[in-house]
Amino acid sequence: MRILRCLLFGGLLIAVMASRTSAQTTFATLTGIVTDSASAVVPGATVEAKHIASNYTYTTTTNAVGQYTLGQLRDGEYVLRVRLAGFREFVAQHIQLASQDLRRIDVRLELGAMETTVEVSAGATLIETETARISDSKDARALKTLPLNTRQLWDYLSLTPGVVQAGGGSSTRRFAGSRANQSDASIDGITVSNGTDGTQISPLVSYVESFQEFRVDMANNTAEYGAIGQVTVVSKSGTNEFHGNIFDYYSTPLFRARNPFSPTRTSGIRHVPGASAGGPVRLPGLYNGRDRTFFFHSFETSRGSAAQDLLNPTVAPEAWREGDFSGLLPGTVIRDPLNNNAPFPGNRIPASRLNPVSRRIQERFFPLPNFGDTSQLVSQNYRENKTRPFDPNTYYTIRIDHRFSPESFVFARWTWNRSYSRGYEGNLPTIGQRWQTRETRAFNVSFTRTLRSNMINEFRFGLAYNDNPRHGPLMGRQVAQELGIEGLVGDLPDINGVLNVGFSGIGLTGITQTQWRHPGFLNFVHQYQEHLSWNHGRHNVKMGALLSRVRFSDDQASNNLFGNVTFSNRFTGHPYADFLLGIPTTAARAFPPIRIDRTRWSYDLFVADDFKVRPNLTINAGLRYELHPAWAEETGQQALFDVETGKIVVPDGALSKVSPLMPRGYVDVVEASQVGLDPSRLLKNDANNVAPRIGIAYRPWGNDTVFRAGYGIFFDVIPRTVSLGSAPFVINEPSFTNPTAAPTVIFPRVFPSAV
Numbered sequence: 001m002r003i004l005r006c007l008l009f010g011g012l013l014i015a016v017m018a019s020r021t022s023a024q025t026t027f028a029t030l031t032g033i034v035t036d037s038a039s040a041v042v043p044g045a046t047v048e049a050k051h052i053a054s055n056y057t058y059t060t061t062t063n064a065v066g067q068y069t070l071g072q073l074r075d076g077e078y079v080l081r082v083r084l085a086g087f088r089e090f091v092a093q094h095i096q097l098a099s100q101d102l103r104r105i106d107v108r109l110e111l112g113a114m115e116t117t118v119e120v121s122a123g124a125t126l127i128e129t130e131t132a133r134i135s136d137s138k139d140a141r142a143l144k145t146l147p148l149n150t151r152q153l154w155d156y157l158s159l160t161p162g163v164v165q166a167g168g169g170s171s172t173r174r175f176a177g178s179r180a181n182q183s184d185a186s187i188d189g190i191t192v193s194n195g196t197d198g199t200q201i202s203p204l205v206s207y208v209e210s211f212q213e214f215r216v217d218m219a220n221n222t223a224e225y226g227a228i229g230q231v232t233v234v235s236k237s238g239t240n241e242f243h244g245n246i247f248d249y250y251s252t253p254l255f256r257a258r259n260p261f262s263p264t265r266t267s268g269i270r271h272v273p274g275a276s277a278g279g280p281v282r283l284p285g286l287y288n289g290r291d292r293t294f295f296f297h298s299f300e301t302s303r304g305s306a307a308q309d310l311l312n313p314t315v316a317p318e319a320w321r322e323g324d325f326s327g328l329l330p331g332t333v334i335r336d337p338l339n340n341n342a343p344f345p346g347n348r349i350p351a352s353r354l355n356p357v358s359r360r361i362q363e364r365f366f367p368l369p370n371f372g373d374t375s376q377l378v379s380q381n382y383r384e385n386k387t388r389p390f391d392p393n394t395y396y397t398i399r400i401d402h403r404f405s406p407e408s409f410v411f412a413r414w415t416w417n418r419s420y421s422r423g424y425e426g427n428l429p430t431i432g433q434r435w436q437t438r439e440t441r442a443f444n445v446s447f448t449r450t451l452r453s454n455m456i457n458e459f460r461f462g463l464a465y466n467d468n469p470r471h472g473p474l475m476g477r478q479v480a481q482e483l484g485i486e487g488l489v490g491d492l493p494d495i496n497g498v499l500n501v502g503f504s505g506i507g508l509t510g511i512t513q514t515q516w517r518h519p520g521f522l523n524f525v526h527q528y529q530e531h532l533s534w535n536h537g538r539h540n541v542k543m544g545a546l547l548s549r550v551r552f553s554d555d556q557a558s559n560n561l562f563g564n565v566t567f568s569n570r571f572t573g574h575p576y577a578d579f580l581l582g583i584p585t586t587a588a589r590a591f592p593p594i595r596i597d598r599t600r601w602s603y604d605l606f607v608a609d610d611f612k613v614r615p616n617l618t619i620n621a622g623l624r625y626e627l628h629p630a631w632a633e634e635t636g637q638q639a640l641f642d643v644e645t646g647k648i649v650v651p652d653g654a655l656s657k658v659s660p661l662m663p664r665g666y667v668d669v670v671e672a673s674q675v676g677l678d679p680s681r682l683l684k685n686d687a688n689n690v691a692p693r694i695g696i697a698y699r700p701w702g703n704d705t706v707f708r709a710g711y712g713i714f715f716d717v718i719p720r721t722v723s724l725g726s727a728p729f730v731i732n733e734p735s736f737t738n739p740t741a742a743p744t745v746i747f748p749r750v751f752p753s754a755v
Contacts, residue, residue: 026189026234027448027458028101030070031130031540033615034062034082036109041066045084045109049095052077053239055291056403060453060535067612069535072448072456075099075212075234080107088112098137099215099234102130102610104703129703130610130618132220132695132710134176136160139213140236149256151249151272151300153208157231160216175229176218182716183229188413190444190462190527191548209245209276210298210397210415212236220710223606223622223693224542228714235413237401238294242279248272268307274300274395281400294401304390312380313427313509315366319375320576323349327375328574337571337583337743355582357747360483361501362580365430365511379507384429393419412445425473426512431498432473434514441465454535463526472496472513476562487751488563493592495557499750500564503575504585514559521554538612546604553597558590558732563750570740582747588735589751591659597634603627608693616702620695626715630683637729640682645675648728652679661731669728689715 030049034042047068049058053076062068080092087109097103128135138146138156148155157163157173166172166180175183184193217230249272253265278296281289319327325334326347334349335341344350368374369381395417403409421436444462451457476497480488485499502510531544565584567575578585608622631638636654641647648669650658658669672679695710726732736752738745744752 026099026186026232027071028073028075028097028099028103029540030068030073030078030080030095030097030103030105032068032104032106034066034068034107034109036087037111042084042087042109045082045087045107047107048081048083049073050079050081052079053241054237054294054401054403055240056409057406059406063454063535063537065537067535067538069454069540071533071535071540072450072458073097074237075101080105082107082109084109086111098139099213099232100135100217102128104129106615127703127706128697129699129706130697131222132620132697132708133217133222134162134219134708135215135217137213137215140208140211143208143211143214149251151208153211153214153233156208156214157216160218162218163216163229173229175216178228179716182227182714183231184225184227185231185233187233187415187442188235188411188444188462189232189446189460189529190442190464191525192442192464193525207298207300207395207417209247209274209300210235210296210395210399220620220695220708221693221712222620222695223608223624223691223712224544226604226624226626226714235397235399236276236278236296236298237399237411238278238280238296240280240290240294242277244275244277246275248274268305270302270304270390272300272302274298289402292403295399297398298396300395302390302393306390307388309386309388309424311382311384311386311424311427311429312371313367313382313429314377314379314507315369315382316362316508316576317375317377317381318368320377320580321362321366321368323351323354323577323580325349325574325577332574334572334574334577337581337740349577349580354580355747357484358580358582361499361511364483365428365501367429377506377508382429386424386429388422388424388433391420391422393417406450408447408449410445410447413443415440415442417441425514427509428511431511431513434470434472434496436468436470438469439465439467456533458529458531458533460529460531461527462529463524465525466523468521468523470496474498474513480562484748485563485750487587487745487749487753488589489591491592492561495555495561495593497557497562499562500559501579502564502566503579504566504568506575508576512559521552523553524551525549540610540612541607542609543607544605546602548602548604549599550602551597551599553595555593555595557593560588560590560732561593562589564588564735565745565750570738571743583743584738584745584750586735586737587745587751588733590732591730594635594637594730596637598631598638599634600631601629616699618697620693620697620710622693624691624693626689626691627685627687628689628715629685630678630681632680636680638682639669639728642675642677645670647675649675649677649682650728651682654729658728659731661733662728691715 034045036042043062043064043066045062047060047062047070049070051074058070058073060068060070075098078095078097080095082090090107090109092105143156162176164174166174172180173183174180184191186192212234215232221230251270253267256265258265276298281293281295329347334344334347336344367382371383372378372381374381397413397415399411399413401411417440419438422433425431425434442464444460446458446460448456448458474496475494477492477494479498483499498511498513500512526549528547529544534541566586567578568585569575570585571578571583572581604626606622606624611619611621613619636651637657639648639650642649648667649672650669652671652673655669655671662669672682678684691713693712698707699705736745
């Protein structure tokens with residue numbers, strides 16, 4: 001008990017010094033009971049498990065009740081040997097262990113000389129007998145040979161019963177009925193979740209060549225895990241034999257099945273070439289890493305044919321562009337709002353009355369119709385196929401494993417990915433393509449040391465990095481100058497954007513371009529993990545702590561940044577005639593965005609015990625504690641509304657950053673300390689997040705049938721709930737409605753007055 005108290009105190013100390021993420025290990029465990037021919041337990045027997053690929057040997061001895069546990073085992077094939085003077089040596093061949101396996105192999109020793117052996121073939125486990133969790137795993141062979149037209153790991157998850165895709169992207173899944181944000185994914189034990197909303201940095205786990213296996217835990221997770229659904233990916237490592245692989249996955253329409261609801265197969269050719277190599281590290285004449293140091297490296301990319309995008313906007317007929325609406329008579333009469341609403345003669349607007357800014361917008365953005373009856377307004381009367389280059393992806397990973405001694409080893413892995421994505425903005429061919437260059441990286445290092453025969457410690461450090469800059473085809477400030485528009489706010493940033501132009505009640509395609517985030521959002525997660533495994537009697541105890549820091553940076557840009565105008569029939573009786581005169585119905589603008597840089601720390605502590613009550617009954621009990629302080633913004637530009645005081649609350653020292661346009665007297669803005677809230681995070685800490693877990697695995701008729709049951713409490717990730725980068729620091733003026741009697745917004749002005 002004294003040792004247990006010391007270990008618990010040490011774990012608590014680490015946690016205090018240290019997102020809903022999982023402090024977890026990816027290694028497997030072998031356990032069992034050694035008995036003699038009379039079914040009496042055998043203490044003091046030497047138990048060895050040899051990893052065939054690396055020649056590593058893991059050693060322990062049976063305890064007073066004849067039980068052994070070998071932890072921190074790499075996945076792969078093993079040979080188990082059990083020896084004791086006076087008994088024949090027991091050898092179990094071909095033991096296949098997957099990531100996080102808890103495999104039971106009971107041993108019966110027979111009397112005889114140690115020089116003789118008893119050999120059995122253990123093979124791969126079909127069902128897990130020692131835990132209550134419900135899980136599934138796929139190894140590298142399955143990832144390569146399953147008949148799926150994909151190289152994306154997330155698509156393989158659909159082969160697991162109980163896992164379904166949810167909205168929000170290809171990497172968003174629901175596990176056994178849980179919500180889409182109640183899962184976590186990791187590579188070699190380090191999370192690749194973005195730490196903000198429970199979703200994953202999917203490119204980091206998309207390329208299967210570097211993965212040895214993945215495991216899906218859907219229910220009854222132990223206290224070691226913080227999420228209901230857990231995806232654990234284990235990377236490949238080198239072995240004592242040099243091995244390599246060169247490949248090209250080739251996809252062509254001839255090889256693809258036709259969608260039953262489509263008359264033709266999908267078009268386009270795609271190549272996914274790559275290579276991998278691994279083995280012992282050898283420096284001729286300097287170092288031979290056989291049995292000690294190994295490397296593995298993989299490379300994968302994608303190439304393919306260009307895509308064709310069909311743009312089919314609805315544009316004004318040529319006559320309308322010159323102000324000629326005579327074809328609309330007698331149903332629609334075009335009136336002059338600046339001449340007591342008198343009809344224009346012949347339903348034609350004189351060329352001298354056409355607004356110069358409207359003409360520039362028309363020539364710059366609206367093409368002539370080229371499809372159907374071009375003299376009439378017909379839906380989708382412009383058609384053009386635009387070529388879009390193939391979006392390549394490139395992926396590198398390297399892993400190094402080194403064994404210092406039989407008691408300690410380390411491995412490190414680095415992953416780098418760059419992907420591109422392009423597409424046409426809006427539906428007009430004159431706007432152009434947006435493009436996104438996404439760079440993701442991941443690194444982790446793990447050090448494991450056997451402290452004694454029944455105690456193993458592991459420390460991990462890792463990070464996941466997601467840089468996602470996005471670029472639009474048009475620069476808003478430059479376009480505003482070219483068009484000659486006025487009335488925007490001052491000090492506009494030089495970022496992507498355009499004056500948004502819309503038409504209501506007529507079906508014409510307007511001008512839109514998202515104010516793409518530039519430099520884009522940056523997501524950075526790093527973790528520190530500490531694990532201790534202790535086998536004592538019938539108990540296999542795990543305890544650990546996790547310290548995690550999440551950083552998320554982004555711009556809060558409004559689509560109204562470079563103006564937003566809408567035209568209806570308010571002034572002339574026809575939306576396009578209103579446009580030609582340059583008199584919008586509504587107008588809006590926005591103030592420059594601010595860069596938001598928020599961070600959050602989280603602290604997790606757990607203790608779990610696999611208690612062997614009887615040889616066929618295991619109880620998995622545990623307790624997890626999570627502390628998730630709220631987000632802090634580096635410059636203090638976040639706010640919330642305090643319902644108790646009826647005030648807007650900002651961090652201490654942030655009052656000077658409140659916009660002068662914030663209406664005083666309507667609602668007060670105060671600092672956090674004035675209302676008893678956290679001075680930087682604004683939200684009070686929820687410090688009672690205690691999560692008990694319990695599970696039962698019962699084998700009444702041997703290893704062929706297992707009954708499982710489990711219960712647990714789980715906590716969701718802290719969302720980004722407080723207001724960031726908007727009111728009261730940035731105030732967007734309300735949309736302005738042009739008065740009918742005397743319109744005040746006429747091009748070149750797009751808003752009543754400048755600031």
